[in-house]
Amino acid sequence: MTESLTIPHFGLSDEITMDSSSSFRSRLNARLAKAPSKDGVQRISYMPIMVKALSMALKSYPILNSCVVEGADGSPALAYRSAHNIGIAMDCPNGLIVPNVKNVQDKSILDIAAELQRLQEAGSIGKLAPADLQGGTITLSNIGTIGGTYTSPVLVKSEVCIGAVGQIQRVPRFALDVHGVEQVIPRQILTVSWSADHRVIDGATMAKFNALWKGYLEQPELMASELS
Ligand code: COA
Secondary structure, three states, X not given: OOOHHHOXXXXXXXXXXXXXXXXXXXXXXXXXXXXXXOOOOOOOOOHHHHHHHHHHHHHHOHHHHOEEEEOOOOOEEEEOOOOOOEEEEEEEOOEEEXXXXXXXXXXXXXXXXXXXXXXXXXXXXXXXXXXXXXXOOEEEEEHHHOOOOOOOOOOOOOOOEEEEEOOOEEEEEEEEOOOOOEEEEEEEEEEEEEEEEOOOOOHHHHXXXXXXXXXXXXXXXXXXXXOO
């Protein structure tokens, strides 16, 4: 933590409208209740959707998956990483741990859900393997399962970006109804707080990355349309 705080942190926060992701999740869970996935997943939380969206946004902004290393002459250098090993902050009986889901770029939402389930079960009984905790490239923390809206997440030293999401809340927002008339309607709003290494990531890059990630969550069908 002390070393992490020597990194100049840049922060950015935003709101994401989760209504479409929420109905996507409900439809998927209704299907899983009848027919679990090949890995036995019977229900998913929001995390697998957020994690997959993060990986898809990283494809356009790989610098957010990079790390600062020592170059040949001893000066700092940037190393790009092709694997999206997404760390998930987990509140476990022995404290906070951050195992990572490896190669999210090659995994489906259901694959991610199965791996998260495995990591959560192992974490809850203190049985995570060292490999589960090593090799993370970017981190996502969901404080919303406990409560809270905005936070200032602290970077993992070997990463240049961390995101923390708050609790989804049903709040009033202005929107056009089917007749094009402005109305106040209820929306499910998720808050996100990003911290990035400001030596590597400038504000515009962080904002564009966030906009892409947010777009995937607000229109999850975009994720399906871009999967190869
Ligand atoms: N807002 C509202 N509800 C949320 C939510 C959010 N941001 N995230 C999850 N939920 C809901 C889930 O949908 C689920 O409800 P459901 O049963 O009706 O579907 C319920 O909360 C429990 O979700 P769960 O499956 O336990 O969690 P998850 O997969 O969403 O998250 C962890 C798992 C590991 C991230 C979470 O348990 C955890 O440990 N969070 C704490 C992280 C932390 O301490 N960070 C600190 C550093 S900033």
